[in-house]
Amino acid sequence: MLNISLGRRVMIWLVVAAGLLLAMPNLFYDRVERSNDAEALLEQGIGGPEVEAEAALWPSFLPDGLVNLGLDLRGGAHLLAEVQVEDVYESRMTSFWPEVRDALAAERETVGFVTREDSAPDVLRVRISNAEAMPRALEIVRDLARPVVTLTGAGASDIVVAAEGPELVIQLSEAEREATDDRTVQQALEIIRRRIDEVGTREPAIQRQGADRILIQVPGVGSAQELKDIIGTTAQLTFRPVIQPFADADTVAGSDEELLPFPSQGEGAFALVERAPVVTGEELVDAQPGFDQNNRPAVTFRFNPSGARKFGDYTAANVGAPFAIVLDDEVISAPRINEAIRGGSGIITGDFTVEESTELAVLLRAGALPAELTFLEERTIGPELGQDSIDAGTIACIVAFAAVMVFMVLSYGIFGVFADIALMINVALLFGLLSLIGGTLTLPGIAGIVLTIGMAVDANVLVFERIREELKTAKGPARAISLGYEKALSAIVDANITTFMTAVILFAMGSGPVRGFAITLGIGILTSVFTALFVTRVMIATWFDARRPKTIEV
Known part of the structure; x- marks a missing residue:
């Protein structure tokens, strides 16, 4: 031995x-850490004598x-967030309405005229003018149902359709709500992780707690508010048809319309747009800060094939009409469609600074939070x-x-x-x-x-x-x-x-x-x-x- x-x-x-x-x-922790941070800046093309001097603090060999x-050793921020999963029910019903409208309109001779009625956020109420055709209307809408994509919900449909007088009442089924809740929290978890990774923080701890809560711990962040600023913005981007580009606060919006602020046109400016978007930010595959033709900060974007096809078809059919780019329920731009845009890419212009365009690109690239976050607990550890x-x-x-x-x-x-x-x-x-x-x-x-x-x-x-x-x-x-x-x-x-x-x-x-x-x-x-x-x-x-x-x- x-x-x-x-x-x-x-x-x-x-x-x-x-x-x-x-x-x-x-x-030599502090020296090596400063050198590593400087090296990361040089790799991003951000340099200068001071950065190079910091990078040279530790030999490269x-x-x-x-x-x-x-977090408990370095200091940082601790957040416990609750995902408002109910917000997704409303967006699901809003996006489902055009499909229901088109399906019923295809048999207008039978069911008559179709209108959307006011209802709770998670409910879609549709009135038909010919109440006697309600059995046929129920059959049409139920044919639009899809199976729930989970093991526990196997065999169930994603919607429940009922009749109340001349109105169809459409809601998500219980199985679909459970599946939607799970997908929403998982999506929020991944997007939070990507947003935090984008800003280069070290070793964040991001994990799910319970059914609808997410625990976020990020060492090295100065305060809980700074962390909230990174992850709290929903960055919901949609592209919607414009009904009235310049409106005032007294403009009455129909059931299929929405009156949204238009800050770039001045204080108190609004635009009347359709509720149902043509394309959403979920179909974006890339977003980068850049400059427009007038050398002003802007954000360039690119859609996936599905989004590019819808974007191209709409712009081809609506040349000369304005088109609203809506971010978090606020119109940031309403350019006129000069020609069909078939390439699936475009540019978002607005009253941006370079920092704002960079931040917006990061948020869009990381993806939109599917629902709002409510922060139940926040701590800053010095x-x-x-x-x-x-x-x-x-x-x-x-x-x-x-x-x-x-x-x-x-x-x-x-x-x-x-x-x-x-x-x-x-x-x-x-x-x-x-x-x-x-x-x-x-x-x-x-x-x-x-x-x-x-x-x-x-x-x-x-x-x-x-x-x-x-x-x-x-x-x-x-x-x-x-x-x-x-x-x-x-x-x-x-x-x-x-x-x-x-x-x-x-x-x-x-x-x-x-x-x-x-x-x-x-x-x-x-x-x-x-x-x-x-x-x-x-x-x-x-x-x-x-x-x-x-x-x-x-």
């Missing part, structure tokens, strides 16, 4: 050197990966509190380190010194792996490191105690050391596999702080086994080869 080949020894020390090299940037600090946590964690690690190292030296002499050196290498490897995978260190994660320090010497204790036993019966120290490692191996593997399985389960089933603890615990187990079975053994073998003692004391 002590006859370790030169190649294996070199390989072990190369792994140790690589781990130490990966962990080294964390000793050295690793620059850092252990990301979690960096001072995070620094206090780091200081407390550092003290805990130092105390644990010192206690374990003293115990090992007093208990096992020179072998304890080897174990202590391996312990220091173990912690360095842990930070190196965290830096390599881009892991996030939280306050519970520091607890995992402290626990790792305490557990790291367990394997060495098993080996050393076994060597003590073998020294009583073995013929010499070399044989005792070999047998100690051989016979302790199964106990070491069994103990660490069960603990590692626990860490995996915690990571898979837990969230937030629990995951932070599981990551450091799991990685700590791997590094502890490596240092105990390989690093400590190499050091003992090297010492034994150099000294060749006749007797040893463990």
